[in-house]
Amino acid sequence: MENTLKQGTLDLVLLSILENTELYGLEILQEINIRTEGAFDFKEGSLYPVLHRMVKAGWIDSKWQPSTTGGAPRKYYKLTQSGGEALRRKQKEWRNLRDAIGHLVPFGRNA
Amino acid sequence: MSQIDKYIAKATAGLPSRERIDTSAELRVHLNAQIKKHMLEGHNQEEAEFLAVDAMGAVAPVNRQFLGHLFTPQLGWRLVALALIAIAGWFGINKLLEPKAGIYQVNTNTNDLMLAMRKSFYSFEFVAPENARSIRYFWAAPNQAPYTIYGNTFNSDTKIRYTVTLNHEYKCPEHQMAAISTIETRHVGKLNENAAVSATAKPSCVLQKKKPNSSFTYGAVNQPNRYAINTWYPIFKVQPSYNPREKTEDFLNPKNHFTIFVMFSNKDGSQGINPPEISEGGRLNGLRTLPEQVPNSVQNTDILVPSKTKSILIVGSSNQLRYSGYSIDLATRNNIKKLNFWLDHRYNKQLKSCLGTNWDIQFSFNPGERNINLCQNTFESPFRDFQKDEKLYGEFISRLFIMKFNKLDQWIPIYIIPNYDKNQIENPQASKDVNSWYILQVKFSSKRIPEGKMPFPNDLPKYKLTNPFDYHSLEAVK
Numbered sequence: 001m002e003n004t005l006k007q008g009t010l011d012l013v014l015l016s017i018l019e020n021t022e023l024y025g026l027e028i029l030q031e032i033n034i035r036t037e038g039a040f041d042f043k044e045g046s047l048y049p050v051l052h053r054m055v056k057a058g059w060i061d062s063k064w065q066p067s068t069t070g071g072a073p074r075k076y077y078k079l080t081q082s083g084g085e086a087l088r089r090k091q092k093e094w095r096n097l098r099d100a101i102g103h104l105v106p107f108g109r110n111a
Numbered sequence: 112m113s114q115i116d117k118y119i120a121k122a123t124a125g126l127p128s129r130e131r132i133d134t135s136a137e138l139r140v141h142l143n144a145q146i147k148k149h150m151l152e153g154h155n156q157e158e159a160e161f162l163a164v165d166a167m168g169a170v171a172p173v174n175r176q177f178l179g180h181l182f183t184p185q186l187g188w189r190l191v192a193l194a195l196i197a198i199a200g201w202f203g204i205n206k207l208l209e210p211k212a213g214i215y216q217v218n219t220n221t222n223d224l225m226l227a228m229r230k231s232f233y234s235f236e237f238v239a240p241e242n243a244r245s246i247r248y249f250w251a252a253p254n255q256a257p258y259t260i261y262g263n264t265f266n267s268d269t270k271i272r273y274t275v276t277l278n279h280e281y282k283c284p285e286h287q288m289a290a291i292s293t294i295e296t297r298h299v300g301k302l303n304e305n306a307a308v309s310a311t312a313k314p315s316c317v318l319q320k321k322k323p324n325s326s327f328t329y330g331a332v333n334q335p336n337r338y339a340i341n342t343w344y345p346i347f348k349v350q351p352s353y354n355p356r357e358k359t360e361d362f363l364n365p366k367n368h369f370t371i372f373v374m375f376s377n378k379d380g381s382q383g384i385n386p387p388e389i390s391e392g393g394r395l396n397g398l399r400t401l402p403e404q405v406p407n408s409v410q411n412t413d414i415l416v417p418s419k420t421k422s423i424l425i426v427g428s429s430n431q432l433r434y435s436g437y438s439i440d441l442a443t444r445n446n447i448k449k450l451n452f453w454l455d456h457r458y459n460k461q462l463k464s465c466l467g468t469n470w471d472i473q474f475s476f477n478p479g480e481r482n483i484n485l486c487q488n489t490f491e492s493p494f495r496d497f498q499k500d501e502k503l504y505g506e507f508i509s510r511l512f513i514m515k516f517n518k519l520d521q522w523i524p525i526y527i528i529p530n531y532d533k534n535q536i537e538n539p540q541a542s543k544d545v546n547s548w549y550i551l552q553v554k555f556s557s558k559r560i561p562e563g564k565m566p567f568p569n570d571l572p573k574y575k576l577t578n579p580f581d582y583h584s585l586e587a588v589k
Contacts, residue, residue: 043166048137
């Protein structure tokens with residue numbers, strides 16, 4: 001996937017991943033990889049600045065918690081109310097975009 | 112430093128301390144988890160670290176997003192470091208290497224070669240604090256002590272060096288020694304403007320009970336940074352200060368010990384600031400410098416008004432005549448704190464000598480007119496029409512001789528003035544033989560007295576003067 005396209009949808013991807021669950025950084029990456037079937041790969045180091053930006057924007061909260069699998073404590077991220085509103089806004093934007101693009105480009109694997 | 116440490120250090124460089132630690136911990140947990148995973152896949156520690164760090168991607172864009180600025184690239188940091196070094200160097204050269212404000216005893220030579228050969232002098236270097244614009248110093252002594260304030264304006268980065276000479280080989284009576292001979296001032300270091308006002312004390316003879324250098328008691332020498340702006344500090348005490356001036360035996364300094372005070376001011380040197388001892392009332396010699404051609408014919412003195420004063424009475428009298436006086440009702444005036452006396456011995460001179468800028472009220476007195484005049488709203492220079500060959504009554508040898516003025520309702524003598532006869536003007540030597548004199552007295556009254564010319568007061572003390580040229584010979588007549 002083109003980097004510019006990924007950059008434009010990164011916030012939507014992260015907010016979607018955190019919509020109903022609390023995850024730490026590595027889990028977020030793994031979840032993205034699983035749910036996008038590896039299509040949305042990006043360098044792990046770029047994740048954290050984006051997460052921190054979203055924390056500052058008030059979209060997500062972070063909290064250090066003991067690891068559920070043992071080992072060092074991890075920093076878990078979860079969606080805030082403001083983040084939920086941002087997610088719905090971005091989902092709507094994405095749907096509009098998808099519909100608009102859909103008129104131009106036929107969807108379907110064999111298209 | 113491991114690859115992980117290097118990565119974390121670079122990725123978090125420039126973040127605020129708390130945020131940097133938090134982010135470092137988060138990245139380390141992430142990297143450790145990835146290393147553990149790679150090691151389970153069969154990689155050794157070093158390989159696992161490499162793979163974990165490599166997966167994180169380039170550090171610069173990551174760091175740039177954290178920081179939001181362009182200092183992440185090494186070039187940026189190097190530029191910052193260079194700028195800091197340059198600023199530190201500039202600061203060091205301009206500030207740290209400069210001498211600190213204070214007064215230091217220094218090894219230096221006096222301008223007087225003979226004194227230098229005797230090695231009987233002390234030198235002090237004054238380094239003005241930041242923002243200082245002038246230095247003022249005065250000599251003060253207890254009791255009957257005339258003293259003078261000297262002011263000098265200079266650049267703020269000027270050092271001033273005082274050379275205080277202790278000349279124990281001065282010609283003094285038997286069993287006495289000279290305590291102090293000269294105090295000279297000169298600028299050292301950066302000097303771009305006014306020359307210093309020099310203070311010179313003639314050699315002082317004292318009973319030789321101690322070694323010469325015991326005559327000095329240092330006040331605040333060699334204490335860097337002790338000096339604040341607009342604060343009087345004693346520098347050293349000189350004892351005693353009897354000051355024979357050739358044959359005239361004129362007393363320039365008090366009989367007892369005196370102390371030299373100094374103050375660095377952020378104001379121009381021409382403005383008067385009261386020394387600490389006279390805040391309750393006292394006297395200052397006027398700060399303005401008299402022209403050289405009238406060295407002894409005019410005298411200008413400020414007198415501070417004690418608090419709670421309601422009226423000020425000024426009366427002149429002599430051993431032969433009575434003069435009328437003048438009263439000032441302070442209730443009709445605002446905030447009178449300082450009187451100024453302007454005494455003029457110029458013969459038959461029409462007085463236009465009120466300089467009303469640096470005090471609240473001013474009197475002038477002319478022996479020829481024998482009147483005390485109240486000057487108001489007049490700013491003419493007394494020197495504007497002075498002619499060099501103008502006839503004078505004679506040398507102005509009278510002095511203001513009482514330092515403390517803080518008592519109310521008491522007549523205080525302030526000046527003794529030889530009462531020259533006009534016929535003696537052509538013969539200056541004859542004027543030395545005068546046997547009449549007059550005296551100015553002031554009273555700070557706690558009662559309101561109507562302002563204006565006033566009749567001769569009945570309670571005015573009478574005095575006799577054995578020697579009209581020595582105010583110390585004044586005695587009250589009961």
